Amino acid sequence: MNEEGEVREGGCLCGGVRYQSIGAARWQAACHCRFCQRLTGSVLNAEVVFLKEHVLLTGAEPKIYGYRSPDHARMINVHFCPECGVAVGLTFERFPLVWAILSGTYDDPGWIQMDKHIFSISAMPWMAYSESTDVYSGHQLKMDGTLEQPVRKRGAEDLSFNTTDVKLQK
Numbered sequence: 538m539n540e541e542g543e544v545r546e547g548g549c550l551c552g553g554v555r556y557q558s559i560g561a562a563r564w565q566a567a568c569h570c571r572f573c574q575r576l577t578g579s580v581l582n583a584e585v586v587f588l589k590e591h592v593l594l595t596g597a598e599p600k601i602y603g604y605r606s607p608d609h610a611r612m613i614n615v616h617f618c619p620e621c622g623v624a625v626g627l628t629f630e631r632f633p634l635v636w637a638i639l640s641g642t643y644d645d646p647g648w649i650q651m652d653k654h655i656f657s658i659s660a661m662p663w664m665a666y667s668e669s670t671d672v673y674s675g676h677q678l679k680m681d682g683t684l685e686q687p688v689r690k691r692g693a694e695d696l697s698f699n700t701t702d703v704k705l706q707k
């Protein structure tokens with residue numbers, strides 16, 4: 538986790554879109570939903586979420602692609618480089634105060650700790666989770682803003698746990 542006030546930098550592949558994040562992230566999550574899989578072209582989106590005022594865009598202006606979630610019908614805005622196409626961040630109609638950085642775009646992403654996995658329901662069947670993470674089958678928050686129960690709490694003893702087990706418990 539980054540320290541109070543620490544400035545971290547990142548950007549897209551071509552270097553046109555650049556950003557800084559300031560201070561500690563509000564939360565971080567590895568999301569395995571189908572949107573995030575398509576968005577990243579990979580199997581999960583490890584996102585680091587900051588208050589908007591703690592993310593500064595310092596390079597070219599990203600383009601915005603608006604995607605309406607089929608889950609909750611609210612907009613998710615993808616901020617991407619118009620030149621190389623790399624998405625560096627997300628903003629959400631549902632969570633208007635925050636900016637989620639796609640963590641692989643940090644210049645040095647090695648500091649990032651994921652403390653939860655969400656949408657294990659659509660995770661790859663070979664995905665395994667470390668004992669330091671909570672695992673949720675879908676969103677962490679219900680539509681009324683209260684917390685869902687994780688399908689596995691961090692520190693759970695069964696380290697052989699995998700997504701097959703999660704799917705059985707949903």
Ligand SMILES: [Zn+2]
Binds near residue numbers: 549550620622
């Ligand atoms: Zn670029």
Ligand SMILES: [Zn+2]
Binds near residue numbers: 572582
């Ligand atoms: Zn997702």
